[in-house]
Amino acid sequence: MAKVLIIEDDLFLRDLVYQKLQSSGFEAYQAVDGEEGLKKIIEIKPDIVLLDIILPGIDGFEILRRKKENPEIASIPVIVLSNLGQKEEIDQGLNLGAKDYLIKAHFTLDEIMIKVKNVLAP
Amino acid sequence: MFSVSFACYKRGTGAELFQRMRFSIFTKIILIICLAIILPLIASNYFIITTYQKFIDEYISGIEVEAIRTQFEIFQRNAMIQNFIICFLIFIVVLVVFLIISRILVRPIKKLLEGTQEVIKGNLDAKVSIKTGDELEVLAGSFNQMVKHLKEAFLKAEEEHDRTLGVILNFVDGVLVFDENNYLRIINPKAEKILQVADYKNVVGKNLQDLKKIPSFVSLIELIGEKEIRQISKKEIRLKGEFALDDKASIFEVSTVPLPHGEELFGHLVILYDVSREKFVDKLKSEFISLAAHQLRTPTSVAKWTIDSILKGEAGRATKKQEELLQKAYFNNERMIAIIDDLLNVTRIEEGRFLGKFAKESIEKLIDEVVQKHRETIKEKNIKVETIFPPRLSSEIEIDKESIMLAVDNLIDNAIKYTSRGGEVTIKLSCDKIGLKAQIKDAGIGIPEYQQDRVFSKFFRGDNAVKIGTSGTGLGLFIVKNIIEAHNGKVGFKSEENKGSTFWFTLPVKQQ
Numbered sequence: 001m002a003k004v005l006i007i008e009d010d011l012f013l014r015d016l017v018y019q020k021l022q023s024s025g026f027e028a029y030q031a032v033d034g035e036e037g038l039k040k041i042i043e044i045k046p047d048i049v050l051l052d053i054i055l056p057g058i059d060g061f062e063i064l065r066r067k068k069e070n071p072e073i074a075s076i077p078v079i080v081l082s083n084l085g086q087k088e089e090i091d092q093g094l095n096l097g098a099k100d101y102l103i104k105a106h107f108t109l110d111e112i113m114i115k116v117k118n119v120l121a122p
Numbered sequence: 123m124f125s126v127s128f129a130c131y132k133r134g135t136g137a138e139l140f141q142r143m144r145f146s147i148f149t150k151i152i153l154i155i156c157l158a159i160i161l162p163l164i165a166s167n168y169f170i171i172t173t174y175q176k177f178i179d180e181y182i183s184g185i186e187v188e189a190i191r192t193q194f195e196i197f198q199r200n201a202m203i204q205n206f207i208i209c210f211l212i213f214i215v216v217l218v219v220f221l222i223i224s225r226i227l228v229r230p231i232k233k234l235l236e237g238t239q240e241v242i243k244g245n246l247d248a249k250v251s252i253k254t255g256d257e258l259e260v261l262a263g264s265f266n267q268m269v270k271h272l273k274e275a276f277l278k279a280e281e282e283h284d285r286t287l288g289v290i291l292n293f294v295d296g297v298l299v300f301d302e303n304n305y306l307r308i309i310n311p312k313a314e315k316i317l318q319v320a321d322y323k324n325v326v327g328k329n330l331q332d333l334k335k336i337p338s339f340v341s342l343i344e345l346i347g348e349k350e351i352r353q354i355s356k357k358e359i360r361l362k363g364e365f366a367l368d369d370k371a372s373i374f375e376v377s378t379v380p381l382p383h384g385e386e387l388f389g390h391l392v393i394l395y396d397v398s399r400e401k402f403v404d405k406l407k408s409e410f411i412s413l414a415a416h417q418l419r420t421p422t423s424v425a426k427w428t429i430d431s432i433l434k435g436e437a438g439r440a441t442k443k444q445e446e447l448l449q450k451a452y453f454n455n456e457r458m459i460a461i462i463d464d465l466l467n468v469t470r471i472e473e474g475r476f477l478g479k480f481a482k483e484s485i486e487k488l489i490d491e492v493v494q495k496h497r498e499t500i501k502e503k504n505i506k507v508e509t510i511f512p513p514r515l516s517s518e519i520e521i522d523k524e525s526i527m528l529a530v531d532n533l534i535d536n537a538i539k540y541t542s543r544g545g546e547v548t549i550k551l552s553c554d555k556i557g558l559k560a561q562i563k564d565a566g567i568g569i570p571e572y573q574q575d576r577v578f579s580k581f582f583r584g585d586n587a588v589k590i591g592t593s594g595t596g597l598g599l600f601i602v603k604n605i606i607e608a609h610n611g612k613v614g615f616k617s618e619e620n621k622g623s624t625f626w627f628t629l630p631v632k633q634q
Contacts, residue, residue, distance in 0.1 A: 083419035
């Protein structure tokens with residue numbers, strides 16, 4: 001079973017994604033902020049990370065940057081799931097190594113699950 | 123604080139005028155009088171001598187030599203005395219005549235001369251008093267009158283000059299005045315502060331090239347031109363300025379105004395208008411809208427995902443009625459998401475950072491993509507969408523794909539939205555050397571004539587569109603106009619209520 005880590009500070013969103021991941025047959029983990037998220041990436045070494053950008057403390061871009069610098073976890077794919085959707089932000093996310101950049105409100109959970117599956121089994 | 127170099131009216135010293143005077147009237151009179159002395163002297167001498175000669179000639183015949191000698195000597199002495207007396211008399215007469223002439227003619231002329239010299243030196247209070255009762259007195263009177271008028275005119279001009287200068291110096295915006303040869307003539311205190319000039323004497327009188335050597339002037343000179351002053355209007359520039367917060371540069375709008383004088387140009391006015399505050403407030407506003415919109419995305423996402431999962435039966439089957447209501451909730455949540463997107467786009471447009479990189483794109487492909495995106499609605503409303511492309515592809519056009527896509531999407535979305543079931547939408551593309559033109563024609567409700575001039579303004583919605591209850595933010599066409607104009611294109615429409623609208627836009631092939 002593929003391990004998926006969701007890093008998201010909003011309780012409702014995190015819960016929804018978490019439950020959806022479980023019902024879609026993933027081993028789901030969650031983190032509420034950047035620090036916890038980074039810690040869990042190193043501990044759990046998930047198969048994929050769903051990452052919010054605006055987080056208390058370390059933000060999503062910083063997590064991407066630190067992940068890139070740490071060879072142990074650098075190869076773990078990340079899908080950004082954010083409210084920010086401006087060109088520069090999308091470019092920044094993709095340049096920092098995110099596999100995909102999704103604006104939350106533009107996708108349903110099912111569509112997000114398809115994206116996750118696509119990244120895991122291309 | 124007079125940071126001014128006066129271009130004062132040309133005052134010579136007058137010396138060059140007097141250099142041209144080789145002989146004064148005085149010397150001329152003396153010369154004439156000398157002649158007047160010499161001529162009668164010669165004449166009288168001639169007569170005296172000839173008289174005596176005649177006398178001697180008559181005498182010599184018959185008188186003895188000794189007697190002749192004494193007689194001759196007497197004659198000689200007599201002649202000398204006569205001569206001397208005549209000379210003396212003539213001299214006296216001439217002296218008197220000379221004094222009289224000098225008194226009535228030369229002295230007043232000299233006075234006039236001194237008067238003019240005073241005026242030339244710039245003393246407009248000079249007065250010439252001549253009381254001769256003749257033409258010279260009239261001349262002096264006229265001269266005094268002339269000087270008086272001159273003084274009045276000069277004072278008036280000076281007052282006008284001072285007033286203009288006062289306006290410039292106390293102007294709230296920075297003002298620089300350049301002359302026709304592009305030398306800086308006036309810099310007002312505000313501009314001194316903006317450009318960090320310690321003393322106006324350091325900059326006044328310098329031309330553009332010299333000013334460019336001063337670090338605080340570099341960006342300004344680069345903007346207004348290094349050789350000639352370009353005509354620019356409200357170009358933004360960052361300068362350190364006086365109110366620069368935490369060492370940040372203030373933003374100024376620079377405009378240059380040519381100063382015409384009849385048909386000629388006598389210089390340029392450069393105006394620096396501080397827009398930092400406006401920019402700051404604008405930025406705050408944009409940031410607020412951006413923040414609010416981003417914050418709204420989380421709850422709309424939650425609503426979207428929740429309703430979607432209920433509709434998909436993930437929480438048990440809903441009844442038909444419940445499903446219908448949830449569909450409505452979902453649709454309206456989507457509307458909210460669209461409004462948020464539009465608001466974010468408008469903020470970006472207003473911040474002037476909407477456009478990304480320009481690349482060669484195919485408009486045909488782009489239009490097809492957009493039509494594909496709407497295929498479900500098109501199918502549902504049974505609308506016939508016809509696309510007419512020119513035989514040769516117009517792929518050689520440089521655009522920012524994402525924003526043009528948004529513009530085209532807004533136009534096609536409108537066309538489909540406002541066309542009733544079974545209607546027709548035509549998208550026509552034409553292309554020539556200069557650029558391409560896209561036309562999107564619908565058979566929709568049209569735009570009421572009385573509202574047509576506001577179509578592209580922010581938050582505009584047609585009254586008839588509001589009445590039939592179609593959704594819309596009133597931001598779509600505002601966004602379209604901004605995107606197309608940022609591509610140096612034009613946008614417009616023709617519309618008739620209840621018949622339909624045709625929106626068009628053009629894009630130039632080459633971007634400047």
